[in-house]
Amino acid sequence: MVALDFEKNLENLKEKIEELKKISIEQNIDLSDEIKKLEIKLNDMEKEAYKNLSAWDKVKISRLLERPTALDYIKRIFDSFIELHGDRSYADDTSILCGIGSFKGIPVTIVAQQKGRDTNENIKRNFGMPHPEGYRKALRMMKQAEKFKRPIICFVDTPGAFPGIGAEERGQGEAIARNLMEMSSLKTPIISIVIGEGGSGGALALAVGDEIWMLEHSVYSILSPEGFASILFKDASKAAEAAEYMKITAQDLYNYGIIDKIIKEPIGGAHKNPDEMAKNIKISLQEAIKRLINEPIELVVEKRYEKFRKMGKVVE
Missing domain, CATH: 4.10.860 (DNA Excision Repair, Uvrb; Chain A)
Known part of the structure; x- marks a missing residue:
């Protein structure tokens, strides 16, 4: 690095x-x-x-096995958490955690992409790459949150949606697109936090929020630098060069107005002091949740719509 x-x-x-x-x-x-x-x-x-640090340095930090996962933050930030399972249609996708939690006495819905700590855990969690049933489970929980007026907190950490044949046959593209459509008008506050890798539509499916934050050394991109280099340079080994062109760091995206906040990490990265990192996230959540739940929900949804319309113009 x-x-x-x-x-x-x-x-x-x-x-x-x-x-x-x-x-x-x-x-x-x-x-x-x-x-x-x-x-x-x-x-x-x-x-x-x-x-x-270069953009490629940040990519490598975001992918570290030691880096805290969503579950590490959930345990440290929320007073309680009850996990709920299944999309009520096909299966339970373990790469996405969903449940009900309590934050400073406020009931919240938590949706998170979960990576593993080692090979066995990563196999169980499919290396943090959700199947369509994972996105449908997430949407089921978000619709429930809307019904009971619970703010939604999303933790984004994925290389991308799983690209396997089975996932495509079960409607991967449709599941992601439906999340984007439904989240854009969901009548409850949404906060999305990129804690590691934010890869392509697989990340965006949990990131249509009123507030989009990134940890200081996380990345958020249309695809991996290796994939970008393969397409643009016909050479995946030029990933470090591609990462610079892609503008995928929290600092770049904040400057472009794509994200709303950069949350500072401990020196050396979040893995050096997970407790301090969780505390920093908690402070930001406390302010944002209080502000968002006190705004009329119609205004919250209208601002969300305008936010993404404006973002689209930036990208153009």
Whole structure:
């Protein structure tokens, strides 16, 4: 991610700090001043390194296995969560979590794309790539939220919708399109947060919201940089170059007016301190939910419509 030489210097400094701590304990020597100076230096170096990340660096951070998943945030942010299953038509898609939660005493509906922590979990979660039944389950829960006037919180984290033959046969395109259509006029507040990868229509199907946020090192794009490079350059190995052209970072998309907020990550990425990251999301949610539920719902829906009309003109 950061340049190899720089990364090596960071690791050497971390090892030096640990070595001094060990000597301090074993030999009962007070090395606190030296350790503190090195920790300050390390902190400054990390800040500088993560201030100048390329788009491809951010892609790699967004894909890290250690990066907190939707479930990690749900456990830390909400007072309670009851998961509900199935699309009432075909099956339960485990790559999408849906349920009812409580946030500061306010009932909310939570819809989230869920990746796994290891190979077995990723197989269970289909690597965070939803089938059409996943999107239909999400829509079922969102319609229920509308009925009971619960705000909807969506966590977006997917390489894209699953492209398999079975998914296409069961109407993948239709399921995504229906979500886009229904969410555009859903009479309840919607907040969508891109926490890792926001890949193509698979992400957009949960991101037609009144507020669209991205974590600082997340990405949101029409397709993967590898796919883009394959089409544009006829060479998938040029993915890093493609990522720059695509303008997929939170910073780029905020400047274009595609998203409403960038939520700051701990130095090194969300995986370095999931508790701090969850706290940052929670602070933003507290303000937004309170504001949105106090607005007349007709005005909320009208603003959502205008927001995406304006976004379409930006893209044109």
